[in-house]
Amino acid sequence: MVDENKPIMIPCPAFDWSFFVHNMRNSIGVASVSLDSALKATPELREKHLQLAHAAVKNAVADLESFNEISRPLEMTPRKEDLSALARDVACGHPVASGSVPMGTDLAGGLVVGLDAKLMRQALTAVLDNCLEALAEAGASSAISVATSRDPAGRAVLSVSMTGRSASDDRFGGLGAPFFTRKANKRGLGLAWTQRIVQAHGGTVEFRTPAEGGFAVVMSLPLENAGKQGAA
Amino acid sequence: MVDENKPIMIPCPAFDWSFFVHNMRNSIGVASVSLDSALKATPELREKHLQLAHAAVKNAVADLESFNEISRPLEMTPRKEDLSALARDVACGHPVASGSVPMGTDLAGGLVVGLDAKLMRQALTAVLDNCLEALAEAGASSAISVATSRDPAGRAVLSVSMTGRSASDDRFGGLGAPFFTRKANKRGLGLAWTQRIVQAHGGTVEFRTPAEGGFAVVMSLPLENAGKQGAA
Numbered sequence: 001m002v003d004e005n006k007p008i009m010i011p012c013p014a015f016d017w018s019f020f021v022h023n024m025r026n027s028i029g030v031a032s033v034s035l036d037s038a039l040k041a042t043p044e045l046r047e048k049h050l051q052l053a054h055a056a057v058k059n060a061v062a063d064l065e066s067f068n069e070i071s072r073p074l075e076m077t078p079r080k081e082d083l084s085a086l087a088r089d090v091a092c093g094h095p096v097a098s099g100s101v102p103m104g105t106d107l108a109g110g111l112v113v114g115l116d117a118k119l120m121r122q123a124l125t126a127v128l129d130n131c132l133e134a135l136a137e138a139g140a141s142s143a144i145s146v147a148t149s150r151d152p153a154g155r156a157v158l159s160v161s162m163t164g165r166s167a168s169d170d171r172f173g174g175l176g177a178p179f180f181t182r183k184a185n186k187r188g189l190g191l192a193w194t195q196r197i198v199q200a201h202g203g204t205v206e207f208r209t210p211a212e213g214g215f216a217v218v219m220s221l222p223l224e225n226a227g228k229q230g231a232a
Numbered sequence: 233m234v235d236e237n238k239p240i241m242i243p244c245p246a247f248d249w250s251f252f253v254h255n256m257r258n259s260i261g262v263a264s265v266s267l268d269s270a271l272k273a274t275p276e277l278r279e280k281h282l283q284l285a286h287a288a289v290k291n292a293v294a295d296l297e298s299f300n301e302i303s304r305p306l307e308m309t310p311r312k313e314d315l316s317a318l319a320r321d322v323a324c325g326h327p328v329a330s331g332s333v334p335m336g337t338d339l340a341g342g343l344v345v346g347l348d349a350k351l352m353r354q355a356l357t358a359v360l361d362n363c364l365e366a367l368a369e370a371g372a373s374s375a376i377s378v379a380t381s382r383d384p385a386g387r388a389v390l391s392v393s394m395t396g397r398s399a400s401d402d403r404f405g406g407l408g409a410p411f412f413t414r415k416a417n418k419r420g421l422g423l424a425w426t427q428r429i430v431q432a433h434g435g436t437v438e439f440r441t442p443a444e445g446g447f448a449v450v451m452s453l454p455l456e457n458a459g460k461q462g463a464a
Contacts, residue, residue: 014246021300028292031263035286043275050278053285054267057260060292064256071249 009073010200019179019188020067027060063179066187070178074200076116080224083111083120083156084148090121091146094128101135106147111156112224115201123197126190127160127217133183134162134215155203156223161216175207191217241305242432251411251420255295262288295411298419302410306432308348312456315343315388316380322353323378326360333367338379343388344456347433355429358422359392359449365415366394366447387435388455393448407439426451 034053038046084107097103131144145161174180174188176195181188191207194217198205203221210216266285270278316339329335363376377393406412406420408427413420423439426449430437435453442448 012246012249014244017244017299017303021296021303024296028260028289028296032286032289032293035282035289038270039279039282039286043278046275046278046282047271050267050271050282054264054271057264057267057289060260061264064253064260067249068253071253 005077005079007075007077009075011073012071013196013199015071015192015195016174016177019174019177019181020063023063023179024060027056027063030056031060063187066189067178070189070192070196074119074196076119076200078114078116078201080112081115081117081120083113083115083158083221084108086115086117086120087124087146087148087158090124091128094125094132096128096132096135096144099132099135101142101144103144103146106145106149108149111148111150113156113201113221114224115221116197119197120201123194123219124158124160126194129190130217131160131162133186137183150223151220154223156221157218158221159216159218161214163214176205194219237309237311239307239309241307243305244303245428245431247303247424247427248406248409251406251409251413252295252299255411256292259288259292259295263292295419298421299410302421302424302428306351306428308351308432310346310348310433312344313347313349313352315345315347315390315453316340318347318349318352319356319378319380319390322356323360326357326364328360328364328367328376331364331367333374333376335376335378338377338381340381343380343382345388345433345453346456347453348429351429352433355426355451356390356392358426361422362449363392363394365418369415382455383452385452386455388453389450390453391448391450393446395446408437423449 031053034049034056038049038053041049088105088107091097091103091105128146143163145159145163147157147159147161149157149159151157176191177188178192179188180192191205195205198219198221201221203219206218206220208216208218263285266281266288270281270285273281320337320339323329323335323337360378375395377391377395379389379391379393381389381391383389408423409420410424411420412424423437427437430451430453433453435451438450438452440448440450
């Protein structure tokens with residue numbers, strides 16, 4: 001499966017674009033209303049409406065460019081990599097590791113995955129960024145864990161879990177969809193990129209919100225040597 | 233597979249969104265530049281720039297709403313239908329049937345497909361609309377054919393072919409991608425809807441541009457009774 005050093009292009013998967021439409025409707029809607037007002041306003045009042053329209057258009061441009069980034073084909077160069085080594089490296093170097101909440105790792109050996117290390121580091125970093133933001137917001141987590149394992153289906157699993165933080169389904173309903181965010185100053189693209197990257201590797205991402213609180217992001221990836229061992 | 237009368241929701245498939253981005257960049261770009269100009273212009277000249285920005289924003293809104301239409305989950309109510317009867321009905325009722333170019337039909341019997349007739353009529357109508365537009369543009373076709381058959385893989389095939397019209401690969405490169413069009417006054421959504429609808433039915437659409445000229449749109453759909461006959 002892995003042809004070393006050869007970049008491949010992965011088309012955009014099916015995504016839920018409703019949050020993108022929602023954002024763009026807001027931005028373009030504000031621009032439209034402001035322009036209507038500007039056209040009707042006295043010359044002295046036009047400036048204010050123009051400034052509003054200008055800001056709204058700038059927002060629309062930014063969202064459109066983010067949409068283009070995440071929807072266009074993704075170039076990746078997969079090589080055989082040790083998933084646990086990559087996970088350790090990213091987790092230990094991330095700001096969340098030096099925060100007030102303890103971070104533990106539970107890493108399995110021999111998980112060789114055909115992956116683009118640069119992209120997969122981005123995917124994991126985005127998840128850890130979300131942990132950091134969740135901590136900054138609620139600060140109630142008791143522990144963060146980064147773990148790798150081999151699942152019964154013979155796939156490599158990389159998971160990040162946070163305990164001690166309650167989460168409602170509503171709050172996490174759109175997680176992973178591009179432009180879904182509950183934070184006013186965020187575009188909601190971090191976990192969408194995680195999805196995009198993991199899917200490009202033939203993997204899946206699952207967001208779990210256990211009843212006892214906390215949340216987990218579970219990424220499953222095909223093992224490079226799974227076929228040789230008789231897995232499907 | 234088919235539960236009569238029960239609507240099902242089909243999420244948006246993976247699409248090439250690059251033509252959408254291209255359109256939106258144009259519209260929002262014009263709006264942005266016009267607004268910049270308006271802000272810098274003398275009060276007397278502002279009106280002109282505002283009108284330009286207004287038209288551009290209107291365009292962006294229209295494209296965004298089209299994007300929302302085509303990207304959101306599709307509701308369909310599949311029932312057992314005779315594909316050939318539907319094809320005959322749509323083809324004979326379409327303006328292209330009463331045009332100057334002869335239209336022939338070659339319809340197989342016994343092709344029972346689980347489909348939403350309203351949607352499938354739209355899918356076929358969009359293809360025939362394209363034939364009509366191609367004729368209006370070039371007028372060089374010698375014949376149009378609407379055919380149904382059962383392919384070797386045990387799927388129902390519905391195809392529309394036009395002969396006698398030369399076509400370059402470049403011209404048809406983006407066919408079926410939303411917002412791809414060569415016509416200034418079109419949004420490029422007809423064949424994208426055909427794709428969306430056929431894919432929602434578990435089918436595929438292929439655009440063929442034979443070397444000898446002309447083009448064909450070939451839709452393959454799973455047969456309702458294929459499983460019982462041992463097909464995959």
